[in-house]
Structures are given as C-alpha cells and as structure tokens.
Amino acid sequence: MFELSxxxxxxxxxxxxxxxxxxxxxxxxxxxxxxxxxxxSNGEPYLTQRGLAALCGVQNAHIGNIGxxxxxxxxxxxxxxxxxxxxxxQAHRVLSHDGHRLFAYDMAIAQAVLDYYALDVAKPEAVRNxxxxxxxxxxxxxxxxxxxxxAPVEPLRFEPVAARDEEEPQGAIAIFLMQVWTLxxxxxxxxxxxxxxxxVRLAQAPWNRLGFYLPLKAFLEIQAEFLRRNxxxxxx
Numbered sequence: 001m002f003e004l005s006x007x008x009x010x011x012x013x014x015x016x017x018x019x020x021x022x023x024x025x026x027x028x029x030x031x032x033x034x035x036x037x038x039x040x041s042n043g044e045p046y047l048t049q050r051g052l053a054a055l056c057g058v059q060n061a062h063i064g065n066i067g068x069x070x071x072x073x074x075x076x077x078x079x080x081x082x083x084x085x086x087x088x089x090q091a092h093r094v095l096s097h098d099g100h101r102l103f104a105y106d107m108a109i110a111q112a113v114l115d116y117y118a119l120d121v122a123k124p125e126a127v128r129n130x131x132x133x134x135x136x137x138x139x140x141x142x143x144x145x146x147x148x149x150x151a152p153v154e155p156l157r158f159e160p161v162a163a164r165d166e167e168e169p170q171g172a173i174a175i176f177l178m179q180v181w182t183l184x185x186x187x188x189x190x191x192x193x194x195x196x197x198x199x200v201r202l203a204q205a206p207w208n209r210l211g212f213y214l215p216l217k218a219f220l221e222i223q224a225e226f227l228r229r230n231x232x233x234x235x236x
Contacts, residue, residue, distance in 0.1 A: 026097040026104070028146050037142045040095075040104065045142035047110045049092065049103035055110070056117040057125025066113065067091040067103065079120055084112040107139040114138070 029038035029048075035055055036048030049067070053060045069077050070091045081088070092103045105113070114133070117126035133141060 026095050026102060029097055030145060032145050039146055044106060045139055046104040046106055052105050052110050052113060055129050056114055057123040080112050080116045083115050084108060111138060
C-alpha cells in the first residue's frame with residue numbers, strides 16, 4: 001500500500017519515522033505496449049498516470065483530474081472510490097524517476113479506475129483490457145514484465161546451422177559454374193584446333209596446286225563441288 005504524502009507531518013512529541021522506512025522510490029520502470037509500469041522499492045507493482053490512461057482508453061488529463069478531485073466527492077470519483085471498497089487518502093503516489101515527476105497508481109486504484117471506465121462509461125479500450133486482465137491478472141501481468149530471465153549475452157561459439165545452409169548452395173553454384181567454364185574452354189580449344197587443321201588441309205589439297213589461302217567457307221564449297229563432279233556426293 002502507498003503511505004501518506006510527505007506533507008503529512010507526524011504528531012508532535014512522537015518520534016519521526018526513519019527516512020528509509022517512510023519513503024518509497026521507483027525501483028524499475030518500463031513501457032509495455034505503450035503502458036508505463038514498474039516496481040516500487042517495496043516490490044509493489046504500479047502503473048503511471050499515462051499508463052493507466054492508455055489502459056482505459058482515455059486522455060491523460062482525465063486520470064489526472066481523478067487524482068486532483070479525490071477529496072471532492074464528485075460523482076466520478078465517488079463511483080471509483082465505491083468500487084475500491086475501502087478508504088484511500090490519495091489516488092496516487094508522487095515519486096521521482098530520472099529527474100522527472102512520476103504519478104504511481106497501485107493495482108487496487110488502477111483496477112477500480114479500469115472497472116469504472118469499462119462498466120460505467122463503456123470505453124471500448126477499457127472493456128477489452130478489463131476482460132484481458134480479469135481476476136487479478138493485471139498485477140500478475142506487471143510483475144511478469146520484470147521477473148523474466150535475461151537473455152544470454154555471450155554469443156554461441158559454434159557456427160549456426162542456418163549459416164552453413166546458406167553457404168552450401170553458394171558453394172555448389174560456384175562449383176557448377178567452374179565446371180561449365182572448363183567445358184566451354186575445352187570446347188573452344190578443340191574448335192580452334194579443328195579449324196586450324198582444316199586450313200592446313202585446304203592449303204595442301206591436290207586441286208589447290210598454288211597453295212592459295214582460302215577461307216574455310218570457300219574450302220567447303222569447293223570441296224562439295226569437287227565431290228559432285230566426281231559423282232561421290234549428291235545433294236537431296
């Protein structure tokens with residue numbers, strides 16, 4: 001539970017409580033799905049004013065007005081206090097976090113405000129969140145955010161399987177391309193040698209007594225004509 005405000009002075013003549021016992025501080029704070037929450041130094045969970053407003057689907061000023069009018073007896077405040085079920089001196093605790101003022105609402109106040117906006121005002125966001133955090137689930141939800149085990153910091157030393165799977169196809173492609181290039185080079189080399197051989201045969205042909213250099217196409221045409229004249233080749 002939250003204690004009385006710092007402005008409430010102790011009774012004269014009595015011993016003033018120690019500072020460590022009288023004051024609460026913000027131990028942890030985070031925003032989860034846009035809802036500000038955390039833990040106090042005594043381990044109790046809380047919602048910030050903006051976090052409670054987001055939970056109920058209303059503007060931040062509306063929640064602020066509830067805290068400001070807590071002792072006014074206005075209908076809205078009276079309805080929330082009735083749902084609370086017991087007397088509370090103030091709606092929130094004013095604390096400091098990172099040099100900024102923080103309004104901390106405990107789970108009892110947060111649940112009463114959420115019920116008011118869900119059941120009395122029928123705010124859609126409040127209705128959804130009331131169903132989501134029914135039967136004390138709101139407190140468990142906040143505690144769960146700060147009790148999760150931390151993720152390991154040091155990276156694994158072995159190589160992940162996914163990385164090897166990505167590299168294996170690339171290696172196979174490289175091998176395939178190398179084989180294609182090798183076959184292409186061999187084919188080109190064989191074709192060049194064959195053309196050179198044909199050119200030599202062209203220059204040394206019996207009908208080419210003068211040894212003229214003729215293009216390969218001309219050589220093939222002359223050879224075909226020669227074979228036709230001698231009756232050893234026919235064109236269909």
